[in-house]
Amino acid sequence: MCTPMNNLRSPLQHRSRTKLLYLFIFYLTLSAQAVLASPPITVGIYNNKPTIFVDESGRPAGIFIDILEEIASKEHWEITYRSGYYNDLLNQLKDGEIDILPAVPYSKQQEKFFDFNNTTVLASWAELYTSEGSEIGSLPGLKDKIIGVKAGDIHFEALKDTLKKLNIKCRFFETDAYVTTFAMLRAKIIDIAAVNRLYGENNKLSYSVKGTSILFNPIEMRYALAKGTQQNISQAMDRYISKFKADKSSIYYRTMNKWLNVDSKTPAPSGLLLSFYAALALTLFLSATLILFRLQVRNRTTELQRANKELIDQVSERHKAEETLQMFARVIEASSDAIAIINSNNKHIFTNISYQSIVTPLKKPLEGTSIIDFLGEDFYNLELKEGVNRCLSGETLQIQTRPRPGHNNDFYWNLTLSPYYSDANKLEGYVMNIQDVTEQVELQNRLKNSQKMEAIGMLAGGVAHDLNNILSGLVSYPDMLLIDRGPEDPMTTPLQTIKKAGERAATIVQDLLTLARRGVGHQVVTNFNTIIREFLISPEHRSITKPVMGVEYIISLDNELSNIKGSTVHLSKILMNFFTNGVEAMLEGGVLTISTKAITLKEEYAGYEIIPPGQFATLTVSDTGIGMSTGEINRVFEPFYTSKVMGRSGTGLGMAVVWGTIKDHDGYINIKSKPGKGTSFTAYFPVTNEPIREQTKSPLHDFLGNKERILIVDDLEEQRVLTHSILESLNYQPETASSGLEAIEKCKNTNYALLVLDMIMPGEYDGLAAFEIIKATNPQQKAIIVSGFSETSRVKQAQAIGAGAYLKKPYTVDLLATTIYNELQDHS
Known part of the structure; x- marks a missing residue:
């Protein structure tokens, strides 16, 4: 009986299908593993033993590496290492070129650029180290020292901030790694090394350096990860590190004991004794053999030992030389x-x-x-x-x-x-x-210029004081003689000519006082926009612009410009000097621009001079003329220096007066110029919130006296006679004293409504000394101060104890009359 073919095929077909099914399932498993397998994790490694370093065999080692590799083995992570310098690796981590950088100090600032695991692996701090024989016991001892630091190190930033707050000045030398820092300290290229204490304590003996008592900047050391890319890894790290810390037998405690030398005694291996006996027996056998052949091989052995020792010494010396060369190469490159x-x-x-x-x-x-x-x-x-x-x-x-x-x-x-x-x-x-050394040279040049200006100023101030006393007659006598003369009087014009000549001479003397930084008298609240508008319609503006053709004038004023406090006469001179120089630099035509602007500086500005932060009203005058070289810019404010023909365009004091005036107003100046490209001057003045007060002028008869008794105190007879005549014409009863001592005696016997007190007089009692004694016996005594010099600290001291207004010689009749009248009214 035959079996049907269909029945024979069924079991075979079933077995084949089963095999194919198994093969398909195995293939899917492999594919899933391939798909689910994580990519390699790239870890940065640098030299900071014992936390992280590369050992002599070239393998990564240290506390953080041991813990990371334990976690990696449990999580089936594949790790690749990339070595480099700490600062370079931080940049690679920031750019996502590596995934993890171990042993990074945690801070809020660092967290802006990197992710960190949450569980702290190790707490540490920084310590200062010195070479043998040096002693540093406190932070003030760091003054003027050279401190070696690792570039980009968080301890470096902390130390720098601390010393800055304490105003301790020192020099920092940045290196690529702690190993270079210690090498430089050993070579005494630096005085002090600032390193992480874990590294320092593990390496100080190798470099013959020692720690100090100065510890600072406690930190938490963790794993840093590329921002926003490694959350799963970070979570796994925290989970394992917490678990390791709870288990005294874990890798965490084993690696701490291993690298920080905390380990207790380790029992000897069980086979050590047997090995010892075997070695002893072998040694005895070899010794006996050596004794038999000692005489024959002694010489040869000695030669081989000597050669071997020389070879070892050569290798050692070459190794040391290579290390030294590498160290100095890093120093030179850094x-x-x-x-x-x-x-x-x-x-x-x-x-x-x-x-x-x-x-x-x-x-x-x-x-x-x-x-x-x-x-x-x-x-x-x-x-x-x-x-x-x-x-x-x-x-x-x-x-x-x-x-x-x-x-x-x-x-x-x-x-x-x-x-x-x-x-x-x-x-x-x-x-x-x-x-x-650009900065040092520029500072030296500024100091020299400042000293030179100070010396010239002192000379100019002394000359100006004497000249002002002389000029009083040229200004005040014509003024007094003109009081009762009309325009038709034949003496009116000559007297006015004499007065104007005296005033012009007084203007030059005023420039000398400005050089001496003693030229600014009474200050009022004003606005540079107003000064510019008044200058543009003045005779001085017309006389400057008339002989020059082809110049275009652009005026750009800031309507929001803040007020400043100063002398309008002196501020006008700044504008006039800038304007004159700009016009004369464009004899063949060009563009001259006058502008104002409100400026707020949030930090120092380094131009021609250092301008501090603050709010300023600025005046800028720019031209498109011939410009100035660097040498001309350096000398532009020197008295009597000019690139023009001396005498043809003023006295050579213009820009020197500008410098003195700006400094007297607590201002600053900046210059921009290139030969053939033009010049720009900018003056910076501190602003004030005070409003501008309107001033009106009244006729002279409104300021006449009422027979009040006034004492004129001056060492110059001509000045006493002149002032006496003026006060008599103003309906006062004047008396005179030729010295401070004479004034003291007169005030004991007579009550005076007012003293007209010269501040600078020879002898024991100048104006201040005399007034102090007079005030002691008569606290209600009134006085005004006059001087051929400018306002000084002694003038301010006299005003502080009760003296009134300060009046600078030479003065006009109007000015003396209004000053005395106002003083008597204000104190009545």
């Missing part, structure tokens, strides 16, 4: 100074990054190129040739110069040339160290 080694043929052997960065015209490598090509033959012959020849004779010297055109020639360089010797002590070339 230096902000431009450093180059140049052979005796003036060819570059080595250059650091700073040196290469200043070679703007050259795009090819510098090694092998000539320094003459780099700096220019003219510059080399003029500035360096002699110094290089002396250096190649063994001398070290310094040269201060400026780069040749095209090489940052707005800067000043300090070049140090030192002989360069080979290992055989043969002089092979020289080392050039270029420092940028």
Whole structure:
């Protein structure tokens, strides 16, 4: 009986289908694993033993690595490591080039750029280390020291902020890693090293450095992760780290004991004793053998030992030399100074990054190129040739110069040339160290200019005092004689001419007083827009612009300009001098712009001088004329300095007066100018919230006296006679005293309604001293102060104890009359 074919196929077909099903399920499993497998995690590693470092075999090691690898093994993470410098790795983490950077100090600032796991792995702080033989016991001891720090280190920022708050000035030297910092401390290139205490305590003996009692900036060290990409990894880390901390036998405590030397005694291996006996037996056997052959091989053995020792010593010395070279190479590369080694043929052997960065015209490598090509033959012959020849004779010297055109020639360089010797002590070339000393040179120049202006000012002030006394007669006598004369009187015109000549002379004297920084008298609230509008319709403006053709004038005034406090006469002179210089710089035509603007500086502005933060009203006068060179800008405020023909356009005091006036108003100035491109002067004045008060002038007969008794105190007879005549004409009863002592005696016997008191008098009692004694016996005594000098601290002291207005010689009859009248009325 035959079995049907259909029945035979069914079991076979069933088994085949089952196999195919199993194969399909296995394939899906493999595919799922491939799909679900996580990509490798890239971890940054840098040298900060014992928290994280690369060991001698080239493997990552340290506390954070041990914990991370334990977690990775449990989570089946694949980890790849990328080594580098800490600062570089932080930037790579920020850019997402790596996924995790272990042992990063946690801070709110850091959290802006990175994610952190929540559980702190290790708490630490920073410590200051010194070389053996040095002692630092407190933060004030850091003054003027060189402190080595790791670039980008959170401890560096904390130390810098602390010292800034304490006003402790020192110099920071940034390095690439803690190892470089300690190496520089050992070499005494720096005085102090600021490092993480875990690193310091584990490495201080290797570098022969010691810790101090100064600890600062406690931190929490965690794992930093690329921002917003590794939340699952962070959560897993926190889960495992919390679990490890709860288990005393976990990897957390094992790695702490391992790297922080907390481990207790470890029992000896069980087979140690057996190994010892075996080794002992072998040693006895070998010793016996060696004794038999000792005489035959003694010499050969000694030679081999010597050769072996020499080889070991050579390897050790070479290793140390390589480490030293690497250390100094890192130091030189990190230096902000431009450093180059140049052979005796003036060819570059080595250059650091700073040196290469200043070679703007050259795009090819510098090694092998000539320094003459780099700096220019003219510059080399003029500035360096002699110094290089002396250096190649063994001398070290310094040269201060400026780069040749095209090489940052707005800067000043300090070049140090030192002989360069080979290992055989043969002089092979020289080392050039270029420092940028622009800031120091500019500060020195400003100090010299300030001292020069002060000396000239003192001389000018003394001369001005005497001249003002002399000019009183030229101004006041004509003024007094003109009181009762009409325009038709034949003496009116001559007297007015004499008075105007005296006033012009007084104006020049006023300029001298301004140079002495003692020229600004009575100050009122004013606005520069008003001063400009009055100047534009003045005779002075017409006389300046009349002889010049082809100049376009642009006026741009800020309607929101704040008021300032000052002397309108002096402020007008600033505008007139700026305007005159601008017009005379454009004899062939151009554009002159006068503008005002309200400015708020939120931080220091470094221009011609340093301008502090604050609110200012500014005046700017710009021209498109011939401009000024750097040398002319440096001398523009010197008295009697001018680039024009002396005497043709004033006295040569104009810009010096501008400088003194601006300083007397607590203001600042900035200059922008280039030859052929024009010049711009900007004056900055501090603003005031006080309103402007309107002033009116009344006729002289409104200020006549009522036979009040007035004592005139002055050491100059001419001045006493003049003032006596004026007061008599003003209906007062004047008396005179030639000294402070005479005034004291007269006041004992007579009550005076007012003293007209000269402040500067010879003898024991000047104006202030005499007034102090008079006030002691008569507290109600009134006085006004007159002087050929400007307002001084002694004037202010006299006003503080009761003296009234200050009046500067030479004064007019109107001014003396109104001052005395107002003083008597205000104190009646």
